[in-house]
Amino acid sequence: MITFSRRTTLVPCRKSFTDAIASWIKSEEDLALWSGNTFAKGFSGKRFRRHLDRRDLRSFAYLDKRSKPLCYADIVRANERAGILCRVIVDPNHRNKGLGKAFCKELMNWASQEGRFRKIHLNTFGHNGSALACYESLGFRRIFTKRACRKVGEKWRDLVVMTLNLSAFPARRP
Ligand SMILES: CC(C)(COP(=O)(O)OP(=O)(O)OC[C@H]1O[C@@H](n2cnc3c(N)ncnc32)[C@H](O)[C@@H]1OP(=O)(O)O)[C@@H](O)C(=O)NCCC(=O)NCCS
Numbered sequence: 001m002i003t004f005s006r007r008t009t010l011v012p013c014r015k016s017f018t019d020a021i022a023s024w025i026k027s028e029e030d031l032a033l034w035s036g037n038t039f040a041k042g043f044s045g046k047r048f049r050r051h052l053d054r055r056d057l058r059s060f061a062y063l064d065k066r067s068k069p070l071c072y073a074d075i076v077r078a079n080e081r082a083g084i085l086c087r088v089i090v091d092p093n094h095r096n097k098g099l100g101k102a103f104c105k106e107l108m109n110w111a112s113q114e115g116r117f118r119k120i121h122l123n124t125f126g127h128n129g130s131a132l133a134c135y136e137s138l139g140f141r142r143i144f145t146k147r148a149c150r151k152v153g154e155k156w157r158d159l160v161v162m163t164l165n166l167s168a169f170p171a172r173r174p
Pocket residue numbers: 033034035087088089090091094095096097098099100101102123124125128129130131133134137
């Protein structure tokens with residue numbers, strides 16, 4: 001166990017959680033919003049479990065008091081000093097209640113205390129309003145936008161690159 005609050009627990013993601021998390025992905029758009037082109041060759045529980053074996057990432061789940069997963073994300077080592085926050089997702093039944101922000105804040109606390117990372121980067125789509133609001137509320141800054149660089153369904157979408165300097169985290173935020 002990494003941390004515990006009254007309602008939620010942050011733990012490394014176990015393979016036994018993957019079927020529940022995979023069930024939150026119901027469309028090509030869901031898959032693209034969550035994972036970009038990570039699973040471009042097709043998504044399945046088996047591929048997700050194989051993904052968790054990657055040596056360059058730490059995976060996390062947020063559990064409710066019955067140990068049911070509410071959120072998933074991973075942090076990939078980019079280089080000696082930086083990590084990349086990837087594949088953040090909240091159970092669709094629990095979105096827009098502050099859970100994504102609380103989860104990402106705990107992940108940044110973990111990354112800050114872990115001591116190896118100075119910065120955390122991430123990419124998200126320019127039309128993903130809730131993700132942008134979630135990351136900006138934690139202090140992530142937009143570094144640049146790659147215009148119309150990835151096709152999702154029939155539409156070419158912008159990709160926004162964001163960075164958080166962990167030396168300034170946690171900043172005092174509402
Ligand atoms: C993005 C995601 C992780 C956010 O988690 P969440 O629990 O729904 O988000 P929170 O409730 O913590 O916060 C959402 C914020 O977005 C805002 N928001 C919601 N929809 C919005 C929209 N369409 N445009 C702008 N802001 C929006 C909310 O008002 C809230 O901000 P506030 O607290 O300042 O008012 C979640 O929606 C999700 O899993 N989405 C699908 C997967 C995904 O897109 N992952 C991102 C990968 S980069």
